[in-house]
Amino acid sequence: MSQNQSSSNSFTRRRFLQYSGGLALSGSLLAACAGTGAGGGGTANGNSNLPNLTQWYHQYGEKGTEQAVRSYAKNYTKANVTVKWVAGVGNAYGNSVNTALLGSSAPDIFEQSALSVDQVKQGLLAPLDDIFAAHKDDFLPASVKPFTVNGHVYAIKMLNDPTFIYYRKSMFQKANITKIPTTIDELIDAAKKVSAANNVKSIYIGPDAGVDALHQIAIWASGPQQDLLSADNKVIFNTDRVANMYLKIHELNATGNVLPDATDFWWSINPFLNGSVAMQWCGLWAMPQVVTALKDDFGIFPLPGLDAQSDPATVDGGWAEMVYAKGKNVAAAKAYVESLWIDNATVQKDWNVAYGFHIPPRVSTSAQTDKLKTGPAADAVNILNKYGHSATPYWNAAMETYLEDAVSKILKGGGTASNAKTLLDQAAEKCNTELQKEL
């Protein structure tokens, strides 16, 4: 459920188009295409005097989440809220929402993991300043930044998902590693030691040498002021420090003790749990599983910085609620969003820690959440609060592709610092062209 999760599931659009001609008159298909299907059913109070709202969620994996959102809707007394639980994994949900927003039957309220500046420019998203401004200080800056365009906020975070390295304490002890790595060199050193001492692979950062998991976070961990885009909308990731950080991750891969592939992507904690590795890059969502399997034989730490001048880093990922600006009941939709994610601390705690494991985005709520007060969960909150970063909303999918392509070449191919810098310069140039289209 991280912001960076890409699809593990295919969307067979091509075949859909091939066969759709013959199925033209199928009512259900037309409804599905228009996004009007009531698939998944809904829960509403059914009071005809109240405004009707539709709310979409992606299919959360944790047991009980669907019942939870339906009960929040049922218990809300100021509108008839119909919840649609949109099936599908990967990008299927985001594509469904984006397609629905282009048509005439968009949901009034929906969650997304990132904001599209183009959708803001098209007037599809309602600004939420009136319900959010008074509480802005109770959210981490990294939870607000990705959803703010020209000073207006267009989404309110529902859950925060930091990512970090899980490590086995017993394996570290066996390798005589007493200090958690704080620089990338220390991580490389620890990887070598822990692998040799325990006869296991040192770390799993995904089957792509860490491209998907680390391409953004490595930038933030490479030094102060290092980012994807600057606050005044300039592409700034093409620096020597960033190039060196990527080369260090290549060096980690080149040690030969990194697990190069697994049947799971990095967001599944299975390789760590089944003892294939001593460390794994994963997210807070996996912590309940780890606690069950390993009790207290594990700890967490963020991606170490490049050197003494840099801080470690993590991403402030997760999901945020948005309101369709052209809906019939925008005010009622905003009021429901406000009641859920601003006013109702009980709902926020329930949603974040009763089913899966996330951090409530309101800092005051997360501080009151008992499950997050001790042990590694408390460490996760601390890591997010101290080292959480996020991209600006101007950072879009096209730029992501350009950066990932460059990072893939560096992480898999290595090369010299100047080669890496050249690849980043080329990517930055493409990103800049794309950025100009958004401004």
Place this chain on the structure above:
Amino acid sequence: MYSEKKVEPMKSLSTPSQPEIISLRNDTKASRQRIKQQNRKAALVFWCFAGPLILGLTVFFYIPIIWAVVLSFANARATLTPTGFVGFQNYIDMFKDSAFTSSLGTFLLFALFIVPTTFAASLGMALLVNSVKKAQGFFRSVFFLPTACSYVLASAVWRMGIFSGTDSGLANTVLHLFHLNSFDWITTPTPPWFWLVLVTVRLWLQVGIYMIIFVAGLQEIPRELYEASYVDGAKKGWETFRAITFPLLRNASISVLLLNIIAAFQAFDEFYNIMFGGNLSLARPPLVYIYQVAMFNQDFGHGSAGALILTIIIIAFTLLQGRFLGFGKKD
């Protein structure tokens, strides 16, 4: 005396009398009406059958195609309504975009692997199946069955079961039997073993359908030709294959080649599912890139331009092969 004989006017066989004309007119009218009615009925039946299809084609094919052409000349980000026309700029941008041009390169490389292997494998299997005397239907079905499997499912089996980079992957288990080390089949750019994975999964999935086309072609070749050739001293096997079978399979061969190339251009599912994450940049075919531009980035102007470029390339390939191989021409 000359008596005047009342001569009856000559009756023309072809000219009907007045009352006849009237009755005939009525008859014609009735029959015309009947014909009209029949025509109407036929038309109604035609529209009942063809109408939904035409409506479906119009709504789901022609309007989107026309709209894609319009969008390809326009700015359309997060909207399907053009927000300003930009001429050929979207096309120029796509050609300048190295990710797109390299995806076309990926296609060429993929086609270079997949087209000849599919052609050879499906022809070989068709020959084998056709030469089997017993249980021919069984073998045809067995080889055809993978066609019914979804690309997504097959990709998952190939990615996680057979060519997983873990020690437990099937391919690596086989390597261990020969005391060889595990390979990272998918994740490393050098050596690019991922091509083996991508080519074999498609080969497994599609070879059956092309085999059926070849089998159909083989069954159309008259037996007498072979018998005549044996009389002339030809030997069974390579000689008859070269002189009779292969030349007479021309139409089947050309359709297999053509369908194969078009299918390669449309490659999506196995790349998307096997190479996802940071591995996609190792081998990203054009359709996946266009999908990323249009669906992830909501840039329908550039996405449409990319799709039309791809369409034009496919049409160009089809026309070129028509010119060189003569598909569609009369023998």
